[in-house]
Amino acid sequence: MKRLLSCVLASASLVLSAFPLRAEPLKVGVIGTAPFVMQNGDQFEGISLDVWRAIAAENNVQFELVGQATPAAGIDAVEQGRLDLLVGPISITPARLARPDVDFTQPYFFAKSGVLLPLKAPPLFRRLQVFFGWAAVSSVLALISVLATVGVLIWCAERRQNSVQFPRAVLPGVANGMWFALVTLTTVGYGDKAPVTRVGKGITAVWMVMSLIAVSSITAGLASAFTLFLSGASDGGIQSAEGLKEQRVAVVAGTSGEELARRGEMRIIAVKQLADAIEQLEKGHVEAVIFDRPAIRYHLKANPRLGVRLAPFSLAEETYGFALQPNSPLRTPLDVSVLKMQRSKEIETIAGRYLF
Template identity: 60%
Template structure:
């Protein structure tokens, strides 16, 4: 009997010794993101993501140390190569990131939207005149000049033999006279200094009179639109829908999923190291807009109310945030369970509201 007890004690001690290192090991937890998800105040770090992580860690009795990561992309790479165990922050769960074989995501802990920051600035005289050089006006003028050239050439060819006094036989002065006649007819001024006398010339002129009614209305609409924008102080390049972001200069913070969104939508990416720098690019008119988390943009404007920028009324996409870890990590299931508990009992929403209100 004493022998049996001795072996039971030895076995229990061995089991305790083997479990002790696992409890004593500290998780290396990377942190990356912007307020209100990651808020740095000296050595103290708080925010929505950090508060939810701390609740999850407490629920699983985890020991950890926080390690700052320069960007979400750098943090994801650190998880992939094993430099850190978990990445905490507003890390979007995207198809491109899910395709990375060395990482996985926990249950989403926050739902957000990708917002757009636009400049809010009184237009200069130069920017007001820019409306007259927009594609709508330029294309109308080019079409008009082309049509005048065609009609003027036809009139000249029809009249140059029998009406050479008004339409000279030499091609340059002749076509110039034909274009002048076409322009006078188009504007219904009717100087009467030139008139066709041949049947062909009159037939071309009659057709041109009918066509010019359409041409005048089209040109008038383009010019009226340009003058309206000029007088109102607005610009033709105002952005009021996601489609208008295509081919524009868009500021994005390096390493965020804004890069992926901008590239997929064929925008001209203007990279910035952080949110403050990206906002400055918009203020300096070096970028037409900024793509970033909508909640973060609202928080930033709340902290800096005098900035001459505004958040667009539309969003680009829905975002789900999760923590990043290895696919083989034993923490995946317990962390997912803890996150679901926080969501079901309303604690996750309460944490978010504490920083967003």
């Protein structure tokens, strides 16, 4: 009997040491967007809140929820000791981990960053911009340079014995030489200009062989620009993540999307919430929106008539955890509860109620 009593007391001691008793409830900050955090009056719900409430119930923890303006503001409150914990889709990023007075629990949710693009084709002026991109401009410059070089060589070789077709005057002679080079390059072969000297014919023979090799690379940029123009796509970050560089993107201030945009050297337009970012995209003020992919999917499902689409690529993997101070007595019991919920697929079940 004594042995049984001692075991019960030992178990109770372990439970109490796992989550220390407090004279007042934990101050738990809440921040995020649907489906992770949703506010209905004074009540909070969503994936993050359901996970936290399950953890709190398992550990017999009393708490009060305190809404936060932005993730950055919530993390600052944890760092300064005004909050015991920050709950929501808080991405564990290198910049946040580098803060000495902020720590994170084990990730309770794994996601990806998402990119929203316009659904409709850009206006005509935006489409014409593809012809002023470096690929198109460099191709035109290379083509003009090659034609000018061949034109000068042909003129120098033909101007004395073939001055009728290639006049001795510099401008008319070089112009006729460039015309001959262009006709030869395109294999049109009008026959209105032709070399008669051995040197001229030799230059022409070399140019014919070179044009067969060079024509594809010279015209590649122009062909790409015409393809983009006719398809209605814009030149920039539409096709891949790399294309977002130096493009205008809308991000929600204080989120990991802002950090990703800064790292990708994008032109950041910071707004207060996802709906504002999408409005900027629909009005053509930005080229893309960067936000967490699950939240984007949930928003698009709730608003199917929006003129935007989810890009097939993402910028980074996202891991969500709860923020707290380093060496907090909450850390170990929270980690244990998160891992138990992951292994039992309880978190997956909670997420399924909102996402599917």
